[in-house]
Amino acid sequence: YLPRILAIGDSLTGFGGAAVILQDVTKFRLLDDVKGNLVSTVSHELKTPLTSLIMAVHMLLEESFGPLTEKQRYLVETSRDNAERLLRILNDLLDLSRLEGGASRLNRRPVSVAPLLDDMAREMTAIIEAAGQTITVRADAVLTEVNVDPERVRHVFINLLTNASKYSGEGTEITLYAEPAPDAFVRFGVRDQGPGIPPESMGHIFDRFYRVPDQAKKGAGLGLTIAREIVVAHGGSIACASNAGKGSDFYFLLPVGNVTADAAG
Ligand code: ADP
Numbered sequence: 001y002l003p004r005i006l007a008i009g010d011s012l013t014g015f016g017g018a019a020v021i022l023q024d025v026t027k028f029r030l031l032d033d034v035k036g037n038l039v040s041t042v043s044h045e046l047k048t049p050l051t052s053l054i055m056a057v058h059m060l061l062e063e064s065f066g067p068l069t070e071k072q073r074y075l076v077e078t079s080r081d082n083a084e085r086l087l088r089i090l091n092d093l094l095d096l097s098r099l100e101g102g103a104s105r106l107n108r109r110p111v112s113v114a115p116l117l118d119d120m121a122r123e124m125t126a127i128i129e130a131a132g133q134t135i136t137v138r139a140d141a142v143l144t145e146v147n148v149d150p151e152r153v154r155h156v157f158i159n160l161l162t163n164a165s166k167y168s169g170e171g172t173e174i175t176l177y178a179e180p181a182p183d184a185f186v187r188f189g190v191r192d193q194g195p196g197i198p199p200e201s202m203g204h205i206f207d208r209f210y211r212v213p214d215q216a217k218k219g220a221g222l223g224l225t226i227a228r229e230i231v232v233a234h235g236g237s238i239a240c241a242s243n244a245g246k247g248s249d250f251y252f253l254l255p256v257g258n259v260t261a262d263a264a265g
Contacts, residue, residue: 099229132170168194189251
């Protein structure tokens with residue numbers, strides 16, 4: 001909408017300054033587009049060689065080419081872990097650039113709230129139990145359906161539940177909940193009894209590549225950014241309440257009701 005704003009600047013003397021500022025914003029937006037394209041092209045190009053590298057490493061680990069010594073196995077396993085981590089980061093970057101570019105359409109449909117939470121809990125149980133934690137589901141009985149893209153929303157839950165498990169200790173409980181919210185929204189949340197978020201990091205955790213300093217866990221700092229983009233694409237919002245040392249509560253709003261699928265997508 002730059003030309004329209006320039007027209008205002010032209011006709012009303014004194015608005016030239018505003019026009020210049022908006023022009024700058026447009027430049028930034030263009031730069032963002034270029035960056036987004038670059039990121040997605042590079043990620044795409046890197047995925048193919050990385051995938052064949054991972055396959056080769058798996059074959060070595062299966063000892064298809066002869067037995068490995070202990071030292072060799074250790075090195076090959078480390079290579080596999082790092083290559084797989086890199087692939088996850090590339091996939092996250094691709095997802096994020098699609099979401100930020102508005103290229104990924106939402107396939108919305110009515111999804112029942114309680115079964116959605118049960119499915120998510122079931123899907124994550126193995127990982128959560130392996131970490132010595134438990135998961136509890138609490139879905140308010142008055143809730144019926146949300147109008148969402150189930151695959152995308154699944155991604156949000158996976159990212160939040162993975163974090164809750166990754167950052168919390170053994171013997172803790174993770175609660176997955178849904179409750180009514182004003183204005184035809186449902187509030188979903190993942191509550192944990194982990195370390196919480198330090199106050200100075202609270203304003204940054206949804207930023208791209210941000211990780212709380214001195215966090216020992218390996219992550220790229222993209223999971224929450226992706227979660228936020230997906231929620232925002234649905235017209236909702238996401239936030240975190242945290243008590244340092246006691247736990248975190250990541251919650252987000254998704255629309256209820258019967259908004260026609262693709263009209264809202
Ligand atoms: P990452 O891949 O590093 O986990 P995220 O974007 O998912 O990236 O999270 C950003 C940062 O926020 C994490 O690196 C971690 O420091 C912090 N964080 C996220 N979830 C939790 C949580 N449930 N408890 C404590 N810290 C968390």
